[in-house]
Amino acid sequence: MDGSAGSFVAVRRLSGSDRAAAFHHSSSGASPHLASRFGYFLVCFACIYGDCCCSLPPRGDAYGLCCPYAVAAAEVVTGSSAWIGRGLSCVCAQRRDSDARLSFDLTPVQEECLQRLQNRIEVQYDSANREHQEALQALWCASFPGTELRGLISEQWKEMGWQGKDPSTDFRGGGFISLENLLYFSRNYPKSFQELLRKQNGDRAIWEYPFAVAGVNITFMLIQMLDLQAVKPRSLFGAVFLKLLSENDRAFDILYCITFKLMDQQWLDMHATYMDFNTVMKSTRRQLERELLIEDIQRIEDMPSYRLLGR
Numbered sequence: 001m002d003g004s005a006g007s008f009v010a011v012r013r014l015s016g017s018d019r020a021a022a023f024h025h026s027s028s029g030a031s032p033h034l035a036s037r038f039g040y041f042l043v044c045f046a047c048i049y050g051d052c053c054c055s056l057p058p059r060g061d062a063y064g065l066c067c068p069y070a071v072a073a074a075e076v077v078t079g080s081s082a083w084i085g086r087g088l089s090c091v092c093a094q095r096r097d098s099d100a101r102l103s104f105d106l107t108p109v110q111e112e113c114l115q116r117l118q119n120r121i122e123v124q125y126d127s128a129n130r131e132h133q134e135a136l137q138a139l140w141c142a143s144f145p146g147t148e149l150r151g152l153i154s155e156q157w158k159e160m161g162w163q164g165k166d167p168s169t170d171f172r173g174g175g176f177i178s179l180e181n182l183l184y185f186s187r188n189y190p191k192s193f194q195e196l197l198r199k200q201n202g203d204r205a206i207w208e209y210p211f212a213v214a215g216v217n218i219t220f221m222l223i224q225m226l227d228l229q230a231v232k233p234r235s236l237f238g239a240v241f242l243k244l245l246s247e248n249d250r251a252f253d254i255l256y257c258i259t260f261k262l263m264d265q266q267w268l269d270m271h272a273t274y275m276d277f278n279t280v281m282k283s284t285r286r287q288l289e290r291e292l293l294i295e296d297i298q299r300i301e302d303m304p305s306y307r308l309l310g311r
Helices: 016-020 081-087 108-122 130-143 155-160 175-188 190-197 211-225 236-247 251-269 274-292 304-308
Strands: 007-013 074-080
Touching: 108 175, 108 236, 130 155, 130 175, 130 190, 175 190, 175 211, 175 251, 190 251, 211 251, 211 274, 236 251, 236 274, 251 274, 251 304, 274 304
Parallel strands: none
Antiparallel strands: 007 074
């Protein structure tokens, strides 16, 4: 990307013979030419405020995108970040002035549950760790049963929506927990997982969100929304969630599944395209916040959006 001006990139789903071609448009306005590396694009949903999920510094201008994410079979369209303007703001790490910053005392059980979850959040993906390798292989088997994986580094991973042939490079923002979230989703709600992975439901947009990139962003957004890296919650949403977590130590993983399915449902309801992803994510967050504050919510499964999940 052009470091002086920043750039944007969008992704378009292609099928059949169209997967063999991708078009690159330079930010300087040069004529389009056939990309030399098909199915490869850059996209970031959370770089602007310096809290990007890839932990890289923001670009020089207010709307620059910095982290590399890519998906196979994509059409590449790049251009000046000024063209996008204010259309893309940080979804994952956005902090609003209206957010409550209170302090809530925790019970010993809640403290223990929070510490266990924080321990998970702190673990980075390690491509040399056998447990991490096995988890990645398990995700492939759950995603594409009956299809043999040729290696942990393979062009096959692009079909799931990773940057390239080595998905380990994409976990640096979400950490190992983002892989655990995806694996939990695939094993516990396989029907919904496959529907989202393969974009099976509804009238889909030509320009779709990439599955894997969206998954990493959802993990990061939930961590920020619930303030899970703080010693104790500083928002009512975080305090309510810790009560749910004390009832079920897999509450975060279940909430992840709910959020992914809810995001896709809102995507369809809004007839969204790729450039609306930011709006869809903000709408999803608002809906989650509303549901967490419902008085009758005693368990994570009591959330109204839980019914969207199918096993």
